[in-house]
Amino acid sequence: MSGQKESVDKQLVDRVRRGDKSAFDLLILKYQHKIISLVGRYLRDQNDIQDVTQDAFIRAYRALPNFRGDSAFYTWLYRIAINTAKNHLVSRSRRPPNTDIDIDDGEFQDNSAVLRDNESPQDILATSQTEEVIFRAIENLPEELKVAVTLREFDGLSYEEIAVIMDCPVGTVRSRIFRAREAIEKRIALMDNE
Numbered sequence: 001m002s003g004q005k006e007s008v009d010k011q012l013v014d015r016v017r018r019g020d021k022s023a024f025d026l027l028i029l030k031y032q033h034k035i036i037s038l039v040g041r042y043l044r045d046q047n048d049i050q051d052v053t054q055d056a057f058i059r060a061y062r063a064l065p066n067f068r069g070d071s072a073f074y075t076w077l078y079r080i081a082i083n084t085a086k087n088h089l090v091s092r093s094r095r096p097p098n099t100d101i102d103i104d105d106g107e108f109q110d111n112s113a114v115l116r117d118n119e120s121p122q123d124i125l126a127t128s129q130t131e132e133v134i135f136r137a138i139e140n141l142p143e144e145l146k147v148a149v150t151l152r153e154f155d156g157l158s159y160e161e162i163a164v165i166m167d168c169p170v171g172t173v174r175s176r177i178f179r180a181r182e183a184i185e186k187r188i189a190l191m192d193n194e
Contacts, residue, residue, distance in 0.1 A: 149180035
């Protein structure tokens with residue numbers, strides 16, 4: 001299935017390169033929600049998210065002649081979106097994600113906290129507190145760990161795709177994800193001991 005997705009993307013990219021601008025519109029439609037979600041992890045303001053997402057697609061369109069196809073199109077696009085969001089934060093003289101991710105972002109909210117017959121209010125409270133600890137732990141990670149674990153756990157990308165996005169070896173990605181998970185587990189253990 002993934003190969004089919006890549007071949008469709010490749011066909012669309014080839015059409016864009018031949019001057020068919022409507023083919024790029026199809027790529028935008030296909031990936032806009034994922035890119036908005038990704039950019040939303042860096043920015044809070046909805047207008048900024050929309051602007052940066054649009055800017056990322058414009059940059060991707062302009063850079064398309066340089067796309068070699070070594071990675072999947074969406075992996076390449078994710079990397080452009082991350083860099084565009086970081087550049088936006090720098091231009092606003094703000095630090096990248098350590099303090100700019102809103103843990104109440106709808107993407108992260110777990111709707112399973114709705115009352116179920118087998119969950120007591122204490123169980124729901126404990127689950128909610130654990131989630132909050134996890135998201136705060138992620139929020140406080142160094143940027144390279146946070147990006148790696150977020151792309152893996154929330155976007156479901158492979159280690160290879162993350163390596164391309166982050167422009168580092170797969171082994172480095174594995175190490176970053178391991179260190180991020182370890183830091184998160186320590187925060188949860190501290191909560192359990194309180």
